[in-house]
Amino acid sequence: MRQAIVWDNGAVKLIDQTQLPERCVKIRCTSVDEMWEAIRSLRVRGAPALGIAAAYGTCLGAQSIQATSPDEFCHAVERVTAKLATARPTARNLFWGLERMKRVLEAREDRDVAMMKGALLEEAHRIRDEDEALCRAIAEAGEPLVEQQDQILTHCNAGWLATARYGTALGVIYRAHERGKDVHVYIGETRPLLQGARLTTWELRDHGIPVTLICDNMVGAVMKSGKVSKVIVGADRIAANGDTANKIGTYAIAVLAKHHGIPFYVAAPSSTCDFSLPSGERIPIEERDPKEVTEGLGVRIAPRGVQVYNPAFDVTPHELITAFVTEHGVLYPPFDRSLKRCQA
Ligand code: MRU
Numbered sequence: 423m424r425q426a427i428v429w430d431n432g433a434v435k436l437i438d439q440t441q442l443p444e445r446c447v448k449i450r451c452t453s454v455d456e457m458w459e460a461i462r463s464l465r466v467r468g469a470p471a472l473g474i475a476a477a478y479g480t481c482l483g484a485q486s487i488q489a490t491s492p493d494e495f496c497h498a499v500e501r502v503t504a505k506l507a508t509a510r511p512t513a514r515n516l517f518w519g520l521e522r523m524k525r526v527l528e529a530r531e532d533r534d535v536a537m538m539k540g541a542l543l544e545e546a547h548r549i550r551d552e553d554e555a556l557c558r559a560i561a562e563a564g565e566p567l568v569e570q571q572d573q574i575l576t577h578c579n580a581g582w583l584a585t586a587r588y589g590t591a592l593g594v595i596y597r598a599h600e601r602g603k604d605v606h607v608y609i610g611e612t613r614p615l616l617q618g619a620r621l622t623t624w625e626l627r628d629h630g631i632p633v634t635l636i637c638d639n640m641v642g643a644v645m646k647s648g649k650v651s652k653v654i655v656g657a658d659r660i661a662a663n664g665d666t667a668n669k670i671g672t673y674a675i676a677v678l679a680k681h682h683g684i685p686f687y688v689a690a691p692s693s694t695c696d697f698s699l700p701s702g703e704r705i706p707i708e709e710r711d712p713k714e715v716t717e718g719l720g721v722r723i724a725p726r727g728v729q730v731y732n733p734a735f736d737v738t739p740h741e742l743i744t745a746f747v748t749e750h751g752v753l754y755p756p757f758d759r760s761l762k763r764c765q766a
Contacts, residue, residue: 426584427474435450436460439464468579475516477523484542492538500524523546559749565594567685576654577671578618579622594689605632613671652685663701665738668688688745702737705735709731
């Protein structure tokens with residue numbers, strides 16, 4: 423399985439996800455500004471991958487800082503992390519990654535700039551390696567939930583493109599497939615930026631997993647016709663009570679799953695949990711450029727000047743979630759208690 427983001431000789435090498443599926447192009451980010459732009463424009467995307475991008479982005483900034491005084495260096499790194507924190511607001515992992523990087527500097531006693539730079543890079547590599555291990559553990563924990571001949575609906579892209587490797591929701595599906603289970607995946611296009619149509623279909627086909635693409639507004643009809651036996655999605659931020667922000671459209675899928683008696687699972691690592699928020703009410707929801715709605719792949723599809731609302735995420739209330747699949751196992755309600763296993 424491939425990697426969407428790697429450190430490469432002082433640069434961050436990414437698969438530019440805006441060009442998929444037509445072209446699988448790798449780009450190199452060599453500055454904080456380039457990394458910020460790559461995050462903002464979704465060249466790199468998906469909550470766990472954003473944690474890694476934030477960590478490596480901090481290293482890009484750190485390596486270009488000229489300061490020789492440790493205090494000056496630490497202040498300059500603070501400006502780098504503050505800048506990266508403005509790239510996208512919703513995914514908890516981005517802030518979690520930045521906090522880990524800041525803690526490295528707080529913990530160092532030697533206060534030697536060259537050593538601090540080295541320690542930051544080591545921490546970023548650790549974050550990447552840990553994410554891969556978390557995805558493996560999530561896949562292992564979730565695999566028993568998948569039954570032979572399951573028809574699984576997922577949303578957006580929570581595969582290897584969105585993580586260090588393997589994926590969360592798709593990781594569970596990959597593991598079931600590796601264990602010889604015949605599964606079929608339904609994926610909605612995921613308007614407006616089409617992560618489902620462009621990325622998840624591409625990933626799954628590459629792994630020989632049968633996938634059927636539907637428009638987002640077909641989910642109800644497809645569930646009603648008995649074609650979906652379970653839903654597995656990823657997450658961008660999980661509040662202490664289990665309310666979960668994920669790609670816009672997830673909430674509607676959860677409501678429909680409840681109506682049709684279909685189990686609804688959220689697969690995510692503990693780095694996506696935000697225990698500072700008691701519920702999903704205060705999860706910051708990113709609003710993006712209206713152009714993403716008025717234009718489909720660069721072609722205008724709505725009258726110029728039309729009013730647009732374009733939230734990138736919605737919050738699924740915990741009551742609609744059957745269970746969380748985490749590196750600590752499958753966690754069932756009451757989530758305010760079971761999710762505590764994810765609290766460090
Ligand atoms: O806007 P995106 O493409 O970054 O949104 C991604 C999602 O909503 C994913 O489902 C989530 O980040 C989990 S990725 C393992």
